[in-house]
Amino acid sequence: MDHAPARSSRPYLDDLTRSLHTPLERIAVEHADLIEAVRRRVVTNDSVPSGIVAVAAFNSSI
Amino acid sequence: MLKVHSRCDLSCDHCYVYQHADQTWRGRPARMPPATVQAAARRIAEHAREHGLPIVHVVLHGGEPLLLGAAGLREVLAELRTAITPWTRLDLRMQTNGVLLDEELCRLFVEYDVRVGVSFDGDRAANDRHRVFAHGGSSHDQVRRALALLRRPEHRASYAGILCTIDVRNDPDRVYEALLAESPPRVDLLLPHATWDHPPEHPGPARTPYADWLGRIHRRWVDDGRPMSIRMFEALRPGGGGTEAFGLAPADVLVIEADGSWEQVDSLKTAYHGAADTGFDVFDQSVDEVARHPGVAVRQDGVDGLCATCRACPVVDRCGGGLYAHRWRTGSGFDNPSVYCADLLSLIDTVDAYPPPSPLASGERSATSPVDELLDDLATGHGSASTLALLAATQLSITRALLAAGRDRSGATAAWDLLVHLDQTAPEAVRAVLAHPFVRPGLVHRLDSSAPPGLGVAVDPLPALAIAAALLAGVPATLQVPVRADAITLPSLGRLVLPGLGESAEVSVRPGEFQVRGGSVEQTVLLDPLALPSTGWLPTRDVSVPGGRLLLEDGDPYRDCYGQPVESRLEVPAARALGRTLAEAWRVVHRDVPAHAAALDGGLRAVVPLAPDPARPLRSATARHAFGAVAVTPHPDPETMAVLLVHEWQHAKLGAVLDLYDLVEPAHGSRIRVPWRPDPRPPEGVLQGVYAHLAVTQVWQSRAATDQPDASAHAAHFLGWTRDGVDALLASRSLTAAGERFVGQLRHALEETRVGSR
Ligand code: SF4
Ligand code: SF4
Numbered sequence: 001m002d003h004a005p006a007r008s009s010r011p012y013l014d015d016l017t018r019s020l021h022t023p024l025e026r027i028a029v030e031h032a033d034l035i036e037a038v039r040r041r042v043v044t045n046d047s048v049p050s051g052i053v054a055v056a057a058f059n060s061s062i
Numbered sequence: 063m064l065k066v067h068s069r070c071d072l073s074c075d076h077c078y079v080y081q082h083a084d085q086t087w088r089g090r091p092a093r094m095p096p097a098t099v100q101a102a103a104r105r106i107a108e109h110a111r112e113h114g115l116p117i118v119h120v121v122l123h124g125g126e127p128l129l130l131g132a133a134g135l136r137e138v139l140a141e142l143r144t145a146i147t148p149w150t151r152l153d154l155r156m157q158t159n160g161v162l163l164d165e166e167l168c169r170l171f172v173e174y175d176v177r178v179g180v181s182f183d184g185d186r187a188a189n190d191r192h193r194v195f196a197h198g199g200s201s202h203d204q205v206r207r208a209l210a211l212l213r214r215p216e217h218r219a220s221y222a223g224i225l226c227t228i229d230v231r232n233d234p235d236r237v238y239e240a241l242l243a244e245s246p247p248r249v250d251l252l253l254p255h256a257t258w259d260h261p262p263e264h265p266g267p268a269r270t271p272y273a274d275w276l277g278r279i280h281r282r283w284v285d286d287g288r289p290m291s292i293r294m295f296e297a298l299r300p301g302g303g304g305t306e307a308f309g310l311a312p313a314d315v316l317v318i319e320a321d322g323s324w325e326q327v328d329s330l331k332t333a334y335h336g337a338a339d340t341g342f343d344v345f346d347q348s349v350d351e352v353a354r355h356p357g358v359a360v361r362q363d364g365v366d367g368l369c370a371t372c373r374a375c376p377v378v379d380r381c382g383g384g385l386y387a388h389r390w391r392t393g394s395g396f397d398n399p400s401v402y403c404a405d406l407l408s409l410i411d412t413v414d415a416y417p418p419p420s421p422l423a424s425g426e427r428s429a430t431s432p433v434d435e436l437l438d439d440l441a442t443g444h445g446s447a448s449t450l451a452l453l454a455a456t457q458l459s460i461t462r463a464l465l466a467a468g469r470d471r472s473g474a475t476a477a478w479d480l481l482v483h484l485d486q487t488a489p490e491a492v493r494a495v496l497a498h499p500f501v502r503p504g505l506v507h508r509l510d511s512s513a514p515p516g517l518g519v520a521v522d523p524l525p526a527l528a529i530a531a532a533l534l535a536g537v538p539a540t541l542q543v544p545v546r547a548d549a550i551t552l553p554s555l556g557r558l559v560l561p562g563l564g565e566s567a568e569v570s571v572r573p574g575e576f577q578v579r580g581g582s583v584e585q586t587v588l589l590d591p592l593a594l595p596s597t598g599w600l601p602t603r604d605v606s607v608p609g610g611r612l613l614l615e616d617g618d619p620y621r622d623c624y625g626q627p628v629e630s631r632l633e634v635p636a637a638r639a640l641g642r643t644l645a646e647a648w649r650v651v652h653r654d655v656p657a658h659a660a661a662l663d664g665g666l667r668a669v670v671p672l673a674p675d676p677a678r679p680l681r682s683a684t685a686r687h688a689f690g691a692v693a694v695t696p697h698p699d700p701e702t703m704a705v706l707l708v709h710e711w712q713h714a715k716l717g718a719v720l721d722l723y724d725l726v727e728p729a730h731g732s733r734i735r736v737p738w739r740p741d742p743r744p745p746e747g748v749l750q751g752v753y754a755h756l757a758v759t760q761v762w763q764s765r766a767a768t769d770q771p772d773a774s775a776h777a778a779h780f781l782g783w784t785r786d787g788v789d790a791l792l793a794s795r796s797l798t799a800a801g802e803r804f805v806g807q808l809r810h811a812l813e814e815t816r817v818g819s820r
Binding site (some may be wrong): 010011012013016017019020023024025026027028029030031032033034035038039041043044046 | 116117177218219221247248291296310430435436452455456458459461462463464465467469470481482485486502505508510687723724805
């Protein structure tokens with residue numbers, strides 16, 4: 001089996017809304033791909049292209 | 063991928079290890095010797111350390127890894143955890159045929175947090191077509207017993223899913239039902255290994271039997287509401303990101319054989335004898351050295367590493383030329399499309415066509431997917447209440463995913479157990495706490511090993527979250543809560559500052575109050591808003607607005623995420639004054655731009671006061687991690703404040719959208735000239751700018767209609783900025799297809815904004 005997490009760079013709307021109904025305890029197992037996508041997108045920001053606007057203070061960033 | 067045992071107790075006739083071209087297993091030791099395990103673990107740790115990798119996935123593989131026995135596996139797992147965990151998060155996996163799985167092994171896997179995938183081909187007839195013992199006997203019962211063990215609640219965390227190799231002679235409905243009956247978290251459907259030299263079997267007249275067979279399962283799966291994750295179908299969706307078998311993501315799998323040699327992906331063994339060889343081993347070569355091996359390097363090239371046919375293929379971003387091994391042909395090597403090309407093309411069509419788009423909504427415009435609807439609705443400039451509710455739900459879901467990721471890192475704790483319990487018994491309370499805008503910045507800070515040290519050591523945010531939820535739910539509970547700078551912050555509720563608390567304090571929740579004991583201090587805090595405030599307790603103040611309760615957040619340490627200084631706790635008169643201004647400004651937004659007001663009602667939950675700066679008295683900011691909050695300098699004029707709120711709320715909405723979609727082409731390094739600043743800006747900044755300016759244009763336009771002095775001049779000014787920004791964005795070629803659509807619609811919204819002359 002391909003154990004690597006999905007390589008999607010973004011969390012899907014479908015998965016996000018579905019996981020809201022998954023008990024906290026089971027999210028890690030049942031939505032492993034989603035967690036990995038969130039980790040990439042939100043925490044490490046792997047997918048962030050160079051030159052992207054920093055997360056904070058849009059007023060000085062726009 | 064670690065080949066810890068190179069023999070197997072089954073004798074599957076479709077096995078690429080033993081039955082295909084490569085026969086290198088014959089020369090290898092049966093078990094990976096301890097010194098090899100150690101060397102492999104060190105190489106992985108070295109690579110993680112040198113590159114600061116956030117995570118490493120290690121899959122124990124074979125042959126059959128369970129042949130090592132519980133004691134042998136424990137040694138391997140302990141070695142890996144000891145060597146690698148200090149440097150990175152180690153995600154441990156195992157692939158097994160399940161035959162030998164027993165309770166002791168399950169307990170071991172739970173203990174070492176190993177997720178186990180089991181190979182199982184479906185119903186008895188399907189499974190036993192290939193997956194048999196050497197004497198020809200069935201393995202079906204043993205494998206089902208293994209799956210039943212993994213399904214037990216106490217082992218379920220170690221159940222990764224099922225790997226099913228398909229055979230088009232099997233009945234797809236029965237295979238689907240057999241898989242579903244095992245309630246796997248995930249199913250991986252594998253096409254039988256084949257090459258152009260040895261093409262896949264075509265038992266009947268159908269041109270694309272594999273696509274037809276998989277299409278049948280896809281339909282069942284969609285009709286059933288996608289009850290389990292099926293990797294192949296998810297990966298083939300547009301933007302699905304691929305797997306090893308599809309898509310263009312660089313190959314990031316290396317194999318360590320039982321004798322310590324480095325190899326490329328296993329499935330290459332199906333091509334020719336020695337196809338996966340690199341000539342390197344873990345004793346002499348590092349991961350970086352193997353990664354430079356030409357066979358590995360070519361697979362990092364994305365679309366450029368594919369043959370001409372694939373490069374020109376309209377679905378190459380999703381198919382990626384299929385599994386590397388399936389491209390092999392003697393003579394041209396791997397420079398071919400997949401031998402399954404026709405099936406892959408047809409399967410992508412099938413996945414796209416089902417479920418069919420719903421009937422035409424208005425007769426002229428084709429129905430759009432929820433994705434498009436969400437973007438289209440926000441491209442009107444504001445977004446409806448239901449769109450805002452959806453955005454807020456996705457943000458909450460992201461926070462929950464971060465929470466689960468944190469649990470992954472630190473293991474189960476009393477705080478986690480309490481949150482899990484409350485999530486079941488008082489979900490509204492947990493939801494209310496997690497929706498607080500500054501929960502996510504705390505979780506991200508905790509998870510991000512590379513976060514700047516500005517906020518100091520990241521304390522574990524879970525205990526305070528759990529206590530806050532218990533307080534809201536009125537559920538008695540006791541936890542140790544970390545103390546930072548003499549303070550404990552209970553998100554959305556307030557902050558307790560008591561010098562002498564020490565590093566951590568015991569917090570007990572009781573009806574209407576909580577008690578804190580730490581260091582030399584013991585204190586009971588009453589939550590009754592009418593009671594005299596307890597010493598050291600600084601409740602979060604709020605003001606009532608049409609959207610509900612708006613927090614004046616001047617206590618949570620994670621509010622400091624705006625790249626500029628935030629104000630410390632406001633004195634009572636200042637807080638009252640700001641509250642009045644905000645409530646009044648909110649009414650102004652309702653008066654000027656009701657559509658924007660509805661979006662504000664739907665999501666703005668907290669306002670953070672920024673520290674005053676005489677040089678720049680009027681400032682405001684939004685932070686990507688803190689949806690639901692904006693930061694402003696406490697300006698006294700509600701008309702001005704209304705503009706700031708509308709402007710910032712646009713950024714918050716668009717930020718939430720950018721968590722979900724790529725609107726700007728990744729890695730597009732271009733800079734765009736904009737009218738509102740002298741220096742060229744990155745595309746995402748311009749997008750944020752036009753989205754905010756569009757809303758501000760609408761505010762001034764509405765004020766102009768009531769003859770407010772200067773309003774039409776302001777409206778024309780912002781309209782000009784927005785138009786020029788939109789045009790520059792569209793001309794820059796820096797947007798994705800979704801981005802073009804979004805900005806195109808913004809342009810349309812702009813055309814409908816009519817304000818005198820430009
Ligand atoms: S169980 Fe796996 S390794 Fe063993 S023979 Fe079957 S396919 Fe090959
Ligand atoms: S294998 Fe076929 S379907 Fe896949 S990318 Fe190549 S040409 Fe396209």
